[in-house]
Amino acid sequence: MITNTHHQISTQSAPNLAPVANILPANTPMPLACDACDHEQSYSMHHLRSLPELVCHHCGDQRQFSVFELTTLESALNTMGYYLSKSA
Numbered sequence: 001m002i003t004n005t006h007h008q009i010s011t012q013s014a015p016n017l018a019p020v021a022n023i024l025p026a027n028t029p030m031p032l033a034c035d036a037c038d039h040e041q042s043y044s045m046h047h048l049r050s051l052p053e054l055v056c057h058h059c060g061d062q063r064q065f066s067v068f069e070l071t072t073l074e075s076a077l078n079t080m081g082y083y084l085s086k087s088a
């Protein structure tokens with residue numbers, strides 16, 4: 001049983017600004033919830049960049065991942081201080 005709950009993340013300076021940009025590799029898994037049943041599946045950013053058709057493993061719902069969603073996802077990550085590696 002691990003009882004040490006000390007967190008390594010420092011929030012001492014500018015909590016609303018990430019002091020260092022964190023570069024995420026292109027194979028970082030991104031959890032996306034299914035529109036139909038909210039089942040979450042993870043896709044790598046590399047895969048999402050190809051704008052794939054996403055098929056839910058739970059209910060079989062299919063949808064096209066759009067440029068708009070990709071842009072939204074990347075800008076949300078940038079807001080949190082994460083930048084995606086452009087290369088795989």
Ligand SMILES: [Zn+2]
Pocket residue numbers: 034035036037038039056057058059060061
């Ligand atoms: Zn589903």
